[in-house]
Amino acid sequence: MSEMAFVPAIIFLVIVAPVWIIFHYLTKWRIAKTLSADDERMLSDLWHSASQMEDRIRQLEKILDAEAPGWRSKAS
Missing domain, CATH: 1.20.5 (Single alpha-helices involved in coiled-coils or other helix-helix interfaces)
Known part of the structure; x- marks a missing residue:
């Protein structure tokens, strides 16, 4: 058996x-x-944050260019 x-x-x-x-x-x-729904939402938030930081950096560079024209050569 x-x-x-x-x-x-x-x-x-x-x-x-x-x-x-x-x-x-x-x-x-x-x-x-x-990607899960949470992963997609987090990725979207990160993309949005990166875009905002990029805009802020551009604005800061414009301000520095106006107030301290030689700042770029000093940073290198």
Whole structure:
């Protein structure tokens, strides 16, 4: 009777289990490859912050150019 259970167990371990494991990790990989809603929101916030900082830096450079014309050569 134990011989009858041995064959399905071997088939399961050789065919079913590897395919199951492969599909499991493929699904996990696909999920991890996409951005979640929180990640997209955070990326959007970071993009907005970077844009604001870029605008502020431009404004500061304009002010420095007007008030201290040689500041760029001193910074190098």
